[in-house]
Amino acid sequence: MQLRWAHIVIYVRDTKKMVDFYTDVLGFEVTDRGPIGPEGREREIVFLSQVDTDHHQVAFINARKGEEPPNSVDHIAFRTADINDVREMISKLSGRKDVSGISPITHGNAWSVYFRDPENNGVEVFTDTPWHVAQPQGQAWDPALDDEALIKATKAQFGAEPEFGPIEAFYERRAAELKNR
Ligand SMILES: [Fe+2]
Incomplete structure (x- = not known):
């Protein structure tokens, strides 16, 4: 078995701001998005990729609160x-x-x-x-x-x-x- 690095999922405060930056500046495309988590407490996950080998390389979940450091x-x-x-x-x-x-x-x-x-x-x-x-x-x-x-x-x-x-x-x-x- 060999494990190969594939993707990272990060919590964000402002999904739109982050998606805009990662698409406009870094060149990613949104490949999928949708709600996750239990009903009533749904969060959205947005998947981004710029290669044909991975559905996503980065994903954002809007679950980050406050101003805590990374x-x-x-x-x-x-x-x-x-x-x-x-x-x-x-x-x-x-x-x-x-x-x-x-x-x-x-x-x-x-x-x-x-x-x-x-x-x-x-x-x-x-x-x-x-x-x-x-x-x-x-x-x-x-x-x-x-x-x-x-x-x-x-x-x-x-x-x-x-x-x-x-x-x-x-x-x-x-x-x-x-x-x-
Ligand atoms: Fe590095």
Whole structure:
């Protein structure tokens, strides 16, 4: 048996605000919605996805009350195809009043942008770098750099860190480890 990550369901205060943000800004589509819970105390669940492999990747339930800080989840993360997608996301997020904490961070194995959604949940949008490097790592990267300059800069930031090397070698190693379990 192998468990693969599939989706997250989060409690929200304002379903419309959250659905608008996750569709307009992050590019999700609503795939289903409807009431759940016992009669008289129904709540609504809204399912969102942007891939053809999962009915939902994120779902919201309007069950969050008050102004309490986000729960035990630190952040949810979405992978994009390439670095241009991450740059595009940064410019989409920049200047929005309902988004806070926009931070371009590289872990050496990823170029990410971290931010807080309209209800203060932590979100990461990232793309893979060509490398693996022992984690945790986290340094700023400059979205204004072109691809060539960014690759050079990231290599300079992490090249001397433990296990730095091509990502393919890391995945091969992991595949062998999993096979031998
Ligand atoms: Fe992450």
